[in-house]
Amino acid sequence: MIWFLIAVIGFAVVYFFTPRKQIWIPFALLLIAFTVIAYHAVPAVSDDLFRYHNIIDSLRWGGYDRLREMIENNEYDYGALPVCGYYFYFISLLPNNNYLSAITMFIVYACMFHLLLKVANRYDVGKLYLFVAAFFAISTYWYYDTCSGIRNGLAFAVAVVCIYYHFVEHKHILLCFVGYVLVCGLHSSGIVLVALAFIAWISWKNASKFINAMLIVGLAVSGAALSVLSEMTDNHFIQTLAGKTERAADGNFSLATNVMVNYVTFFIAVMIILYSFYYIKRYVSEKGDKTFFRFVEVLAFFMVGCLYSGLIFVRLTRWVIPVVAGITFMVGMQIQADKINSGEISADIRSGTAKGALFRMQSKGIFSLMIFVYSVVHLWYDCTGSSLIWLHCR
DSSP states (O other), X not given: OHHHHHHHHHHHHHHHTSOGGGTHHHHHHHHHHHHHHHHTBOOOTTSHHHHHHHHHHHHHXXXXXXXXXXXXXXXXXXXXXXXXXXXXXXXXXXXXXXXXXXXXXXXXXXHHHHHHHHHHHHTTOOHHHHHHHHHHHHHHSOHXXXXXXXXXXXXXXXXXXXXXXXXXXXXXXXXXXXXXXXHHHHOTTHHHHHHHHHHHHHHSSOOOHHHHHHHHTHHHHHHHHHXXXXXXXXXXXXXXXXXXXXXXXXXXXXXXXXXXXXXXXXXXXXXXXXXXXXXXXXXXXXXXXXXXXXXXXXXXXXXXXTTTOHHHHHHHHHHTHHHHHHHHHHHHHHHHHHHHHTTSSOSOGGGTOOHHHHHHHHHHHHHHHHHHHHHHHHHHHHHHTSGGGGOOBO
């Protein structure tokens, strides 16, 4: 835990001494630090990572024949999620099991930092807003949950990158679709983001209230549909997905601290969306950008319907909300700053500035400070109450 905190503080120090044009440097250094910490992580017997190390040992001993046996017998759900099996098999070819968490964390944080920097350069985001967005993403992302849990966090990170490149950059489209398939084969929850991306793609222009309302009840509806489908087929993936969706839909609203903090993070994310979408919906004109932010909106409505389900809600809050909320914050704040600097938004009553814009202009400093303070508080919680306290390095 102490090494994680040192890495984050070091990132903040280096960041403020780095010119905007070379701002990738502190992100690269933090990426290396997080990867090294993950490599030296020692899992407890109760951690998922300990169980995964045993699976890798089995694959290292049995080789490819053992992998085929696991897939054919659907051991560890590898018949339904073969990508996960092949990923673990790849790790078994390496010298030791520590590469599992190291490679996973490298991919996850590389995806996160790449997206933050890509969007920041696209919108010419200022250094301060980029820092607040990055600090929010870093502090609210649950490091050890991914370091130990591996599959879910990795699937979500790859999915979000594919969604961004598919919608915004319009590059590597074939690879994006390959990525969609891979995340679904890595963890069953990957299909959630793929489905939400599809809904965003078909509704980017006409975000009807009906679609938004359906998203709120989406978990219950999809659970019922998969239950019927699972009775019609014995496909491993359908059976696995139906079982996990049923467990998620049967979840209860929890008041446990490690769950409540996710409700607060989601509330903060909703505030960011409400604040920033005022500008994004008015001034973002590119179809791809509008589709991506429609995805953020679709995700938020779907998560409202998942509030009673600790399982899916917590996972989306811990591994998706940090980066998409951070991106939304810095884009909205930078658009606001650009409009203020150009005189389009003015505090002068005679300027005709709309009340919504005027209110946001007057409160922008307080709002940014609130996001930063919450990030600091969450970082404190990370080090004192989250799963990070179980991180031990040798």
